[in-house]
Amino acid sequence: MRTMDKVLVTGGAGFIGSHLVDLLLEAPGRRVTVLDRLSHGGSLANLERHQDDERFTFVRGDVTDASAVAEQVAVVDAVVHAAAESHVDRSIDDPRAFFDTNVAGTQVVLEAVRAHDRRMLMLSTDEVYGPGEPGGGLFSEDHPVAPRSPYAASKAAADLMCQAYVTTYGVDVTVVRATNAFGPRQIERVVPTFAINAVRGKPVPVYGDGTQRREFLFVRDWVRAAVTVLELGRPGVLYNIGDGHELANGELAHRIVELAGADRSLITSVPDRPGHDFRYGVTAHRVRDLGWKPEVPFDEGLALTVAWYADHVDWLFAAHEVDVVTTPRAAEAAP
Numbered sequence: 001m002r003t004m005d006k007v008l009v010t011g012g013a014g015f016i017g018s019h020l021v022d023l024l025l026e027a028p029g030r031r032v033t034v035l036d037r038l039s040h041g042g043s044l045a046n047l048e049r050h051q052d053d054e055r056f057t058f059v060r061g062d063v064t065d066a067s068a069v070a071e072q073v074a075v076v077d078a079v080v081h082a083a084a085e086s087h088v089d090r091s092i093d094d095p096r097a098f099f100d101t102n103v104a105g106t107q108v109v110l111e112a113v114r115a116h117d118r119r120m121l122m123l124s125t126d127e128v129y130g131p132g133e134p135g136g137g138l139f140s141e142d143h144p145v146a147p148r149s150p151y152a153a154s155k156a157a158a159d160l161m162c163q164a165y166v167t168t169y170g171v172d173v174t175v176v177r178a179t180n181a182f183g184p185r186q187i188e189r190v191v192p193t194f195a196i197n198a199v200r201g202k203p204v205p206v207y208g209d210g211t212q213r214r215e216f217l218f219v220r221d222w223v224r225a226a227v228t229v230l231e232l233g234r235p236g237v238l239y240n241i242g243d244g245h246e247l248a249n250g251e252l253a254h255r256i257v258e259l260a261g262a263d264r265s266l267i268t269s270v271p272d273r274p275g276h277d278f279r280y281g282v283t284a285h286r287v288r289d290l291g292w293k294p295e296v297p298f299d300e301g302l303a304l305t306v307a308w309y310a311d312h313v314d315w316l317f318a319a320h321e322v323d324v325v326t327t328p329r330a331a332e333a334a335p
Helices: 015-024 044-050 066-073 088-093 095-116 150-169 190-200 219-232 249-260 285-289 298-319
Strands: 006-010 031-036 056-060 078-081 119-125 173-178 180-182 204-207 213-218 238-241 245-248 267-270
Touching (some): 006 066, 015 078, 015 180, 066 095, 078 095, 078 219, 088 095, 088 150, 119 219, 150 173, 180 219, 180 298, 190 249, 190 298, 204 249, 219 238, 219 285, 238 285, 245 249, 249 267, 249 298
Parallel strands (some): 031 056, 119 173
């Protein structure tokens, strides 16, 4: 197993990043540094449980800043690159920001990792594979990429750059393409949008007819899979993180409203967004072969998550420097 005594997590103040920090710091003696610019998804409040831990360091900075990135990479054993713009609706309205962070930022991190000969894990998404068929199977790691949103295209470009750095420069980097994570502290995705609105008694917006299907994996299992690949994964080998629970968005809305004790009349159909992929779903054979398997059943994780939002809605809005979006992308803004 590789040495992982000191780990840098880019984007570590975000939803996925902060849960990764939680897990990484469970290892005795490990030190974790977070580099985050605290943009839409990042908040120091997500890391407040570690503020008095001498093994934890927070650095405010941008992954597009080469000197800031290099300074932090030089003093760690490994990098988990979680920093990304990741909200599909935002990518439709402002694609440039996604390519600046997700593509240019990834190249900056790769250069620092190359210069200092460090291990790197790149966190990507199953959305790079494009839309799955209504009755089709799951995407394996060998499936070609076919992104349809600016967000997915930017992540696909970053993935391919990682592969190029392995082949061209021999960089020790591995990419995971993961299904949807859900759990406490998340904002601006379907589960938090439904949950926040349901517990506040506001309309729960479902795109189109609600038949689009998504796979969901509780965040604790998601980050366990990622750390497993960080420690045991091979450079240049793609690893899907899947084996979540698949259901339609409309069904998800009904389950969340019920868990929140809200009225079903809150569920509202809104105009669909452009290029809305019908379905995603990925295999998880490779990461299972490394010894990982999911532990939190979907129903248990969803109940825990909705209860967390019910207890933390005010905390969540106070925690972020930018507005927490709980409404769908405006139909009139569509191209």
